[in-house]
Amino acid sequence: xxxxxxxxxxxxxxVVNGDDASFEQLVKKYEYTNHPTVELYIIxxxxxxxxxxxxxxxxxxxxxxxxLDKAFIGLSSFTAKDITVxxxxxxxxxxxxxxxxxxxxxxxxxxxxxxxxxxYVSPISALxxxxxxxxxxxxxxxxIENSGPKVILVAK
Numbered sequence: 084x085x086x087x088x089x090x091x092x093x094x095x096x097x098v099v100n101g102d103d104a105s106f107e108q109l110v111k112k113y114e115y116t117n118h119p120t121v122e123l124y125i126i127x128x129x130x131x132x133x134x135x136x137x138x139x140x141x142x143x144x145x146x147x148x149x150x151l152d153k154a155f156i157g158l159s160s161f162t163a164k165d166i167t168v169x170x171x172x173x174x175x176x177x178x179x180x181x182x183x184x185x186x187x188x189x190x191x192x193x194x195x196x197x198x199x200x201x202x203y204v205s206p207i208s209a210l211x212x213x214x215x216x217x218x219x220x221x222x223x224x225x226x227i228e229n230s231g232p233k234v235i236l237v238a239k
Contacts, residue, residue: 124149131170138172146179154184158191160198163226164207167200174202186211189232192239193218207232 128142156177159168166189168174181187181204189210196219207213208231216239224234 126176131172136173138170138176142176143179146176146183149183151180151184152186154180154187155190156180156187158189158195158213160195160200161189161191161207161213162197162199163223163230165199166204166207166209167198168202168204169200171202174204177204181205181209189213190215192216196223206230 126137126142126145128137128145129139130137158166159173160166166177168177187210189207189212191213193216196215207227210232212233212235213227214235214237217236218239219234219236224236227234
C-alpha cells in the first residue's frame with residue numbers, strides 16, 4: 084500500500100477477522116504508519132482456533148454496521164459459477180461483506196478452482212473482480228468473465 088501518495092481525505096479502513104501471517108503484517112504496517120486516515124478494525128465474535136478466525140453473531144453484527152467501497156475477500160474455493168467455503172459461519176460473514184460493499188474483489192490462487200466445499204457463499208457473479216495466478220486455465224478465466232467479474236491473473 085503506497086501511503087505516501089494517498090491524500091489525507093481518503094480513508095483506508097482495514098477490516099479483519101483472522102489471525103494469520105497477513106494479519107500480523109497488516110498490524111505491523113498499521114502500527115508503523117503515520118498516515119492520518121489509515122484505520123484498522125478487528126471484527127469481534129467467537130474465536131474458531133481450527134481456522135484462526137472470529138465468527139458468529141457478534142462478528143455478523145459488527146460487519147452489518149459497515150458500508151464498504153471495496154472489499155477484498157479470500158476465497159477458499161470457487162468454480163466458474165459459485166463461491167463456497169468449509170464453514171457455514173464463515174460463509175455468512177462473506178455474504179454480509181459482499182452485500183455491504185460496492186465492489187467485492189475475490190482473491191484466490193488457481194489451486195482453489197474446481198473445489199466445492201460445504202457452505203455456499205454466493206454466485207461468482209457477485210464479484211466485481213477475481214485476482215488469481217496465471218495457472219488458472221484461460222478457458223476458466225473466460226467462463227468466469229462471461230458471468231460478470233473481471234479476472235486478473237498475476238505471475239505465480
